[in-house]
Amino acid sequence: MAASPIPSSVASSVQVVKMCQGMARLGHEVILLAPDRAEIRRDVADVPAFYGVDPCFEFRRASWPSASGRLYYLSAAALAWAARKARPDLVYGRFPEATAASADLGLPVIFETHLPVRSGGLRGLLHRRLLGHRHLRRIVVISNALKREYVRRYGAREDLLAVVPDAADDPGEAVARRLGPPERLQVGYIGNLYPGKGVETVLALAVACPWADFHVVGGEPEQVRTWAERASGLANFRLHGYVPHGQTDRYRLACDVLLAPYHRRVGTHGGGEAGQWMSPLKLFEYMAAGRAIVVSDLPVLREVVRDGVDTIMCEPENTVAWSDALCRLAADPGLRTRLGRAARAEFLRAHTWVARARAALEGVAPTPSS
Numbered sequence: 001m002a003a004s005p006i007p008s009s010v011a012s013s014v015q016v017v018k019m020c021q022g023m024a025r026l027g028h029e030v031i032l033l034a035p036d037r038a039e040i041r042r043d044v045a046d047v048p049a050f051y052g053v054d055p056c057f058e059f060r061r062a063s064w065p066s067a068s069g070r071l072y073y074l075s076a077a078a079l080a081w082a083a084r085k086a087r088p089d090l091v092y093g094r095f096p097e098a099t100a101a102s103a104d105l106g107l108p109v110i111f112e113t114h115l116p117v118r119s120g121g122l123r124g125l126l127h128r129r130l131l132g133h134r135h136l137r138r139i140v141v142i143s144n145a146l147k148r149e150y151v152r153r154y155g156a157r158e159d160l161l162a163v164v165p166d167a168a169d170d171p172g173e174a175v176a177r178r179l180g181p182p183e184r185l186q187v188g189y190i191g192n193l194y195p196g197k198g199v200e201t202v203l204a205l206a207v208a209c210p211w212a213d214f215h216v217v218g219g220e221p222e223q224v225r226t227w228a229e230r231a232s233g234l235a236n237f238r239l240h241g242y243v244p245h246g247q248t249d250r251y252r253l254a255c256d257v258l259l260a261p262y263h264r265r266v267g268t269h270g271g272g273e274a275g276q277w278m279s280p281l282k283l284f285e286y287m288a289a290g291r292a293i294v295v296s297d298l299p300v301l302r303e304v305v306r307d308g309v310d311t312i313m314c315e316p317e318n319t320v321a322w323s324d325a326l327c328r329l330a331a332d333p334g335l336r337t338r339l340g341r342a343a344r345a346e347f348l349r350a351h352t353w354v355a356r357a358r359a360a361l362e363g364v365a366p367t368p369s370s
Contacts, residue, residue, distance in 0.1 A: 005039035022353030031088070050245070052169065053169075083107065090107075106135065111138070112139075112140040115146075138364050139160050143303055162359070165303070166284055168285040168347060169353060176254040178254050179215050191217075191281075195263075198261030202214055202216060203234075212330065227239055257291065257326065257329050260286065261317075262301070293311040310339060311339060
């Protein structure tokens with residue numbers, strides 16, 4: 001179960017749907033319960049196709065009376081009751097209030113979290129109750145940094161904490177047409193345009209590197225308009241706008257280099273800050289594409305990639321360092337190939353959605369019958 005609006009462009013909704021596919025591919029019978037929120041895309045008739053997943057699990061919407069105030073908690077309870085009616089062997093939740101309510105209903109639960117939960121108020125109380133609940137089987141966190149924070153801030157039991165970074169799908173042998181002339185380096189950024197994601201750096205690089213073409217894929221219409229105004233007159237900076245997730249592989253595969261220029265503070269859809277804890281989908285999708293990656297040198301990202309081995313890591317917001325990295329890659333196609341192959345090999349080793357689902361469920365979920 002999740003609180004994410006599904007379908008939507010929100011990254012958390014992608015992660016939830018992809019995890020359901022990973023669990024289903026392991027042989028589990030999966031029902032995704034998500035609230036019928038106002039933000040969902042009503043124009044999307046085929047949810048699996050929208051996300052580029054197989055229709056291998058069931059999707060159900062639960063009532064969502066309100067996203068604020070006391071009705072928010074009634075909505076969480078309604079989701080838990082919907083889960084109970086399904087008579088599951090296990091509830092896997094990214095919605096702390098609904099996961100806590102499920103545990104109160106006697107259902108064994110796994111709680112996955114990508115950020116610390118605020119300590120005050122009813123939400124903090126329910127979160128603390130969940131962390132000490134007798135029906136809690138595991139807490140899945142996305143980084144060692146977040147695991148340490150859960151131990152330090154909440155006194156969470158280390159034996160219940162499992163660090164399981166995010167993942168990506170394998171684009172396989174998909175063929176993509178280049179986005180620009182072969183003599184010009186094609187550089188891509190695919191993802192949301194929230195503060196701290198680094199589009200500022202991409203724009204600065206377009207100015208500093210007129211010999212390369214820069215492609216930004218993603219963003220809501222208002223965000224895209226804002227960046228278009230800032231980039232007015234810059235011929236080598238192209239905003240492609242929002243593209244359904246199931247269609248984004250062709251953009252990654254059409255680039256020579258992919259950028260993940262995170263700042264030290266990274267905004268989220270809900271207005272939170274994720275820079276210390278994140279395990280970004282973008283990075284794993286880049287690795288799966290087998291293209292050279294330039295990524296911010298942040299401690300939490302060093303848990304996943306290695307500078308000079310499968311990526312080039314640069315100081316956040318240092319345009320000179322990022323420009324130098326692009327110059328190196330433009331001048332050395334062999335380096336681009338070596339980095340891309342190493343990143344893809346690491347993805348295939350440990351970061352597919354099936355591998356992630358297996359790691360999250362191992363030792364807790366019943367073994368699927370053959």
